[in-house]
Every structure is written in structure tokens, then in C-alpha cells.
Amino acid sequence: MTAIQASKKNIERLLILAILVCLAFIYASFLSIDSSSYQSFFQSYGSTAWKDLFVSGLPSIELFFIVLAKGLYAIPTGSYILIFLYVLFAVSLKLYLIDRESRAFEVSLFFYAAYFLLPLDGTVIRAALAISLLYWSFYLLIKGKYFYYLLVVMFCTVFVHYSSVFFLLFLILVQVSFSVIFGAIVLALLTFPLNLNQLLVQLMGNLNGSDLLSFAPFSKFYFYVTGNINNTISFSLFGFKSVLAYLAALILYFYRDSFSSFERICYKSFLVSIFVFILLKDFPVVQSRLADMFGFAFIFLVPYLFALLIILSNRFFAISAFTLVYSLLFIERMGL
Known part of the structure; x- marks a missing residue:
């Protein structure tokens, strides 16, 4: 250059x-x-x-x-x-x-x-x-x-x-294999018929007055969980956005040997965002916060999908398809 x-x-x-x-x-x-x-x-x-x-x-x-x-x-x-x-x-x-x-x-x-x-x-x-x-x-x-x-x-x-605790989680991701995270996603799917809301609210309620709540990450999580009791918001596990995420995760798995070191962590983080999204379906406030934090990694992986679409069709179709998907995601994300 x-x-x-x-x-x-x-x-x-x-x-x-x-x-x-x-x-x-x-x-x-x-x-x-x-x-x-x-x-x-x-x-x-x-x-x-x-x-x-x-x-x-x-x-x-x-x-x-x-x-x-x-x-x-x-x-x-x-x-x-x-x-x-x-x-x-x-x-x-x-x-x-x-x-x-x-x-x-x-x-x-x-x-x-x-x-x-x-x-x-x-x-x-x-x-x-x-x-x-x-x-x-x-x-x-x-x-x-x-x-x-x-x-x-x-x-x-x-x-x-209150966010510093997540440095530890990402350090763990460096060591954890893809298969372990996929296994965690399967376990999260098995909890789908269950309603974990009351169970976790009761568990967190037992911490009321505990010294643990003086530690900011616990107090923040306690606030989100106990404040979620009457929350009627829900994020569909099988909505447009969710299905796209599942499909993208499966496709990207076949590119894992091509990932850079940074992209490998990003892919693991993206998988964790799916795990969090499924497991915390009964806690939409916590679900959306954690899913965004881990799901941000997808930004660095989406070029693989764009390149694949070019191979399967042509550049004009790929640009048109991605423009349409981006527009739909923006509309859904903004609640328009």
C-alpha cells in the first residue's frame, strides 16, 4: 500500500x-x-x-x-x-x-x-x-x-x-474445545421444557442480605434476576434471528481450521452466546445482556458467510442478500 x-x-x-x-x-x-x-x-x-x-x-x-x-x-x-x-x-x-x-x-x-x-x-x-x-x-x-x-x-x-469478571470467562474460552461448548448447548436444549425462572429467583432470594451481594458482579446479577419476576418480555428461541444464528454457527464450524487465533476465540464466544440465549430463556433481561456480550464476536466471523455466498452464487446476489438480511435484523432489533 x-x-x-x-x-x-x-x-x-x-x-x-x-x-x-x-x-x-x-x-x-x-x-x-x-x-x-x-x-x-x-x-x-x-x-x-x-x-x-x-x-x-x-x-x-x-x-x-x-x-x-x-x-x-x-x-x-x-x-x-x-x-x-x-x-x-x-x-x-x-x-x-x-x-x-x-x-x-x-x-x-x-x-x-x-x-x-x-x-x-x-x-x-x-x-x-x-x-x-x-x-x-x-x-x-x-x-x-x-x-x-x-x-x-x-x-x-x-x-x-462489575464487568471485570468476564475476563476470566474469556480466558477459559481460550482453553475450552469446540466440542465442550457444543455439549453445553445440547444440555441447555434439554432444559427447554423447564421453567427455570422461579427456581433461580428462589435461589437468588436466599442470598438477600448475604455478603456476596457486596461484590458488584453478584449484586448486578441479583438485580437482573429478582427484577425479572414480572417481566413479560420474551425472545423466541426459534424466531428469524435465532434460526439464522444456529445456521451460521453450523456453517462456520466447517471453517474452524481456517480461523485465526482471534477468530477462534470469537467463534467460541459466539457459541457461548447461543448457549446463554437458550439456557436463560426464562430471564430475558439477563439473556439479552449476556447474549450481546458474547454474540458481538459474530462481527468478525460474518465475512466467512459472505464469501461462501459469493462462491455459491455471485457477488451481486451476495450483496443483495446481505443487505436484505441486515435490513431485517435492524428492523427487528429496533422494534420497528
Whole structure:
């Protein structure tokens, strides 16, 4: 690649980043279902004194959010600057990874824009940043940049504490074989006739007042589970999106020997997202959060499916088919 071509590519990437960040920021600030909650969090945490930070123990919201809220509270538009910074960091890291690790940048980019940009980076901005840091850390680990990997882990442990536990889960994925994860999916399918809702709610209810709930990951999980009792939302295990995911997982299995080290972890993560989606069918709030976290990995695998469709048909048909599927996924994801 010549210097001119490299410069043109960098300008294109910056332009794409600017467009994605602007879209996610506008949606997160004014249109998402969580926009008012973040304004409320900003007021609640930003208005308190720094000395009161640990008065009631470890805060239930991550320190990164609190530090930004306190630092920006005196600025009239401080809450919007906070949202912008979250969106900027999260989208930048995702775009960097797509540029570095995707075999077809445009295919992965459009899938990310259709399925994750607004529902994730434009809605649950805190979880979106945690997911970006999680995948970026494993990119650094695979590339042998151990010092920077440890820095990211330490940052997340201190500032994004409730998500730091998932670093351990991803480290386990490095060692676990594909067959073990497929076996777990089969076991999850066997629980399909059962309703695990009341069982887990009762189990978590027994933890009420326990010291375990002072540990942020447990307290967050406890909140989602016990708050799910009267939740009537359900995500079909055999809906359009679900069937596509199952089919994609089976097709991608035949490409496993072609995967890079990063893609192998992504494929395992994608399989875990299916396992979580099936097992936690009675807990849609927890189900959707964990499925998104592990399912984000599919962004880096979708180029294999695009290439297969080109082989089976032609490039025009593949582009048309993927455009249609992306559009349908966007409509379903946004509830349009």
C-alpha cells in the first residue's frame, strides 16, 4: 500500500468513525430508552462530594462513570459530554478491531452498524464500553502485548468493576474445545421444557442480605434476576434471528481450521452466546445482556458467510442478500 493509499484509507476510517459516533451519540442522548436514566445518574452522582464516594461502600455503578460525572458536573452540557466520551471510546475500539481483524471490513462494518450500533452503543453505553474493552484486551493478549493487556484488565477491575469478571470467562474460552461448548448447548436444549425462572429467583432470594451481594458482579446479577419476576418480555428461541444464528454457527464450524487465533476465540464466544440465549430463556433481561456480550464476536466471523455466498452464487446476489438480511435484523432489533 502506497503512502497516498494509506492516507486515503485513514481519512475514510476517520469519516466512518465520525458518522458512527454522531449517530450513536444523538440516539443515546435523545432517543434511546436509557437516555433519561443516564441524565438521572449524572445528576445523582455528579452532585455529591468527592469525599462521599465510598461512604456507603463500593458504588453500584462503575467508578469511570462517577469520576466523569463529578468532573463534568459543573459544565452545563456535562451530561452530554459524558455520553459522547462513552460513545467515542466504545465505537473507536470496535472500529479499530474490525479494521485489524475482519477479513472483509465493509461486511463486518455494516453488520455492526445494523445490529449493534444503536441498540448497544447508542443505548446501553456503559455495557458497550465494557464489551469494547473486553474484546480489545484479548486482541492485545493474542498479539503478545501482555503489558497492555494487563493495563486494560487493571483499568476494568478498578473502573468497570462489575464487568471485570468476564475476563476470566474469556480466558477459559481460550482453553475450552469446540466440542465442550457444543455439549453445553445440547444440555441447555434439554432444559427447554423447564421453567427455570422461579427456581433461580428462589435461589437468588436466599442470598438477600448475604455478603456476596457486596461484590458488584453478584449484586448486578441479583438485580437482573429478582427484577425479572414480572417481566413479560420474551425472545423466541426459534424466531428469524435465532434460526439464522444456529445456521451460521453450523456453517462456520466447517471453517474452524481456517480461523485465526482471534477468530477462534470469537467463534467460541459466539457459541457461548447461543448457549446463554437458550439456557436463560426464562430471564430475558439477563439473556439479552449476556447474549450481546458474547454474540458481538459474530462481527468478525460474518465475512466467512459472505464469501461462501459469493462462491455459491455471485457477488451481486451476495450483496443483495446481505443487505436484505441486515435490513431485517435492524428492523427487528429496533422494534420497528
